[in-house]
Amino acid sequence: MDYRPLNHFLALADHLHFGRASDACHVSPSTLSRSIRQLEETLGVTLFERDNRHVTLTREGQLFHAYARETLEQWQAMQATLMAETRELAGEISIYCSVTASYSFLYRLLSEFRQRHPRIEIKLHTGDPADAIARVQAENEDIAITARPRSLPDALAFKPLTTSPLVFIAPRDGADWLPATPETPTPSQWKDVPMILSESGLSRDHADTWFRAMGVSPRIYAQVAGNEAIVSMVGLGFGVGIVPRIVLDNSPLLDRIMILPVKPELPHYDVGLCVLKRRLKSALIEALWAQLPN
Amino acid sequence: MDYRPLNHFLALADHLHFGRASDACHVSPSTLSRSIRQLEETLGVTLFERDNRHVTLTREGQLFHAYARETLEQWQAMQATLMAETRELAGEISIYCSVTASYSFLYRLLSEFRQRHPRIEIKLHTGDPADAIARVQAENEDIAITARPRSLPDALAFKPLTTSPLVFIAPRDGADWLPATPETPTPSQWKDVPMILSESGLSRDHADTWFRAMGVSPRIYAQVAGNEAIVSMVGLGFGVGIVPRIVLDNSPLLDRIMILPVKPELPHYDVGLCVLKRRLKSALIEALWAQLPN
DNA sequence: GCAAAATATTGCGTAAAACGCTATATTTGC
DNA sequence: GCAAATATAGCGTTTTACGCAATATTTTGC
Structure with missing residues (x-):
């Protein structure tokens, strides 16, 4: 119809x-x-x-x-x-998301859904959120939980689950290369700070933008795939990282890091479900999709 | 939808x-x-x-x-x-007219009407205009585009669209039986001219009147139904015909015929819409009728 | 028992419809 | 006066719907 x-x-x-x-x-x-x-x-x-x-x-x-x-x-x-x-739809839906998102969202997303549709199997694949959009577009996955890209391709639909700020994190033990006054950053304070950044994705884009606005190139110590890996390396004292705040909500490493009160803050971004529009014809996918308010 | x-x-x-x-x-x-x-x-x-x-x-x-x-x-x-x-009208109106009239008048008559009343369907039937009045009277058709009859029955209403003269037409190539001086016709000139005439209708009536006034009986080569057929036969060299001039306006055979400058000219007549007066109670028919000025 | 007929479905090529980009015309705000 | 914003339409491309023909299966008639 x-x-x-x-x-x-x-x-x-x-x-x-x-x-x-x-x-x-x-x-x-x-x-x-x-x-x-x-x-x-x-x-x-x-x-x-x-x-x-x-x-x-x-x-x-x-x-x-x-x-x-x-x-x-x-x-x-x-x-x-x-x-x-x-009584129910049956079949399987594959979902791709980061480990963090799996901790943060899947229970909320799926617990009621699974009760309502016990015959639907969820296939969960976790990985770098930077890959999420591409995997959905290639139809490797039915749905992804990901940050809203700056430019959403026309073939995709997006529905927000939550909003999260990006935050700078540093080792809780401190280090002599930490910026003295993160609230009032200066190029000289940041030019030698070792940065642990994503290889790609939205957080990387925003990081690049922040440094450009600061008028300094970040000194990149490591580029890693996955926010949890960034938290691990920062917790081990290798440098300052930028991750979505929600990554920290479930991190076992929370006692090893601290959030730097950097100004200006990095922007918030939406985290939500992402799907190919034409896959929404599927009753299974539409059922999951429809659970979220617009 | x-x-x-x-x-x-x-x-x-x-x-x-x-x-x-x-x-x-x-x-x-x-x-x-x-x-x-x-x-x-x-x-x-x-x-x-x-x-x-x-x-x-x-x-x-x-x-x-x-x-x-x-x-x-x-x-x-x-x-x-x-x-x-x-107050949108919906339904269908049947219209009867000649092929010529369909070329000449329907666009003008219906284009604005159809825009104003997209839900009204037009059923178009084409045929010999001589049948038009009878078909309207028999209620086979709602409305006809036809010549105004000499004597309009009381039950009919007529609204003119245009005026057209009847004209004599001959093969452009000439023929030895063509009247030498059509401007000053004589019985001897016309008595042997093969005539292609309508079987009935207004043009036939006017032709008969003309020949009576000339004091000669037309030598009828063929009586045909339909002005276009008359034009075809004249173009093929079979004789002289009498048709409304508007028939020629869209005829592909125009280069095969010529109009004879016959005196006295045949009369002009009105071409217009003809309808049973009592059918004007219909909102549909009244809407079409009302489009034309009185 | 078997061939023919009837039936619903699917592959495939074509036609039709939907789509978005771009251009256009118009209005508004500075 | 001009740039920006806006709704619409032309046009080429993409997507969808369509019917023909083939297929598989079942039923019927002989």
């Missing part, structure tokens, strides 16, 4: 802005424009009054709005009824 | 036979098979149990059946509501 036109309509009714509504629907503005136009032609009425600056709902659009919401609710209720009727 | 899968489902639920259900839906059995399969995959349930000889509705299929009917009913109700809201 293709209810996309109703989704498109509701998004536009909500946003009253083609750009924002198209973003919300994961389509281009031209696709949304045509979809709405086609719906209007099918119905023989104008649903939105619009020029190139304003979008408002017409009276007919308001009538249609109620219809669209009810229709989608009934469709979802029908699906839920059928699912209940058959 | 694409509700075809629901239509497919309901047809199969009704027929329990892919061949008959696909016929009912105007699709091939393979299309129906795939449509049902896709719906089942989307819902994650089996709607029909089937082998190559039997189709039965599953329990989930029965649940879905109620949903499908209600959904289509609500869609139709929504459309009806919106139509009532905008």
Whole structure:
């Protein structure tokens, strides 16, 4: 069943802005424009009054709005009824995430899901989050738990689970190469600090950006794959690292490191589920996906 | 909105036979098979149990059946509501006219009308204009585009679209039986000219009147139905014809014929819409009728 | 018992539809 | 006056739907 036109309509009714509504629907503005136009032609009425600056709902659009919401609710209720009727979906879903994410999110994500769908097997693969997007795109994995990339490819859908800041960490024992005043960093303080960084990925991008803004090149002691490895090396006294704060929440090494109160702070980023849009047709994947609020 | 899968489902639920259900839906059995399969995959349930000889509705299929009917009913109700809201007309109008009139007038008559009333279907029948009045009177057609009859029956209403003269046409190549001086016709010039005339209708009436005024009987080579046929036969050299000048405006045979400058000229006549007055009560017909100025 | 008929499904090539990029026209804010 | 923002449309590409033909299986008629 293709209810996309109703989704498109509701998004536009909500946003009253083609750009924002198209973003919300994961389509281009031209696709949304045509979809709405086609719906209007099918119905023989104008649903939105619009020029190139304003979008408002017409009276007919308001009538249609109620219809669209009810229709989608009934469709979802029908699906839920059928699912209940058959007692469950069955099959397997493969999930890729970092060790950290597996500690932090999987229980929350899956505990209710597994109760609801005991016949669905979860295949969990852990690894460097920097690989997550690529593995989903290559269809090695159904879903990944990963940071939202700066530029999300069009074929992917993303749903946030949480937000986490990136933080600088240092050995708790201290070291003479630590910046004296991390709250007021200067190039001279940071130019000789040995840095333990990711090889790639969002945290690496943000680290590079921070140092560029500082006007200094980081002195890279090691580039490693995986935030846990960074925590390990920092805990062993090899240097300063940058990791998502959530990595620390479950780390057995927490007593070996400290968070540096560096200013300006590194940005927060979303951690969430990432999936190929077209895989959402699968009832299994859609069921997992649908568990999270939008 | 694409509700075809629901239509497919309901047809199969009704027929329990892919061949008959696909016929009912105007699709091939393979299309129906795939449509049902896709719906089942989307819902994650089996709607029909089937082998190559039997189709039965599953329990989930029965649940879905109620949903499908209600959904289509609500869609139709929504459309009806919106139509009532905008006073949108829907239905069909049948129009009868000659091929010539279809070329000359339909675009002008219908293009704006169709934009204004996209839900009205036009059924177009073409034929000899001499039949137009009779077909309207017999209610075979709602409206006709035709010449104004000399005596308009009281039950009919007529609205002019344009005026056209009747003209004599001859083969461009000439012929020895052509009148030497069509501007000053004499009975002797015309008595042997082979004439290609309509079997009936206004142009035939006017031709008969002209020849009577000339004091000669036309030598009729052929009586044919349809002005285009007359143009074809004249172009092939069979004789002289009388047709409305607008017939020539779109004729591919224009280079094969010439208009004879006959005096006295045949009269002009109105071409326009003709309809039974009492059919104007119909909102559909009134809408089309009202487009033309009085 | 066997061939023919009937039936639902699937592979495959083609047609149709959907899509996004880019260009366009218009409006707004500075 | 001009840059930015916005909705729409042209166009080429991608994706999806389609039907034909082949297939496998079952049923029916002889």
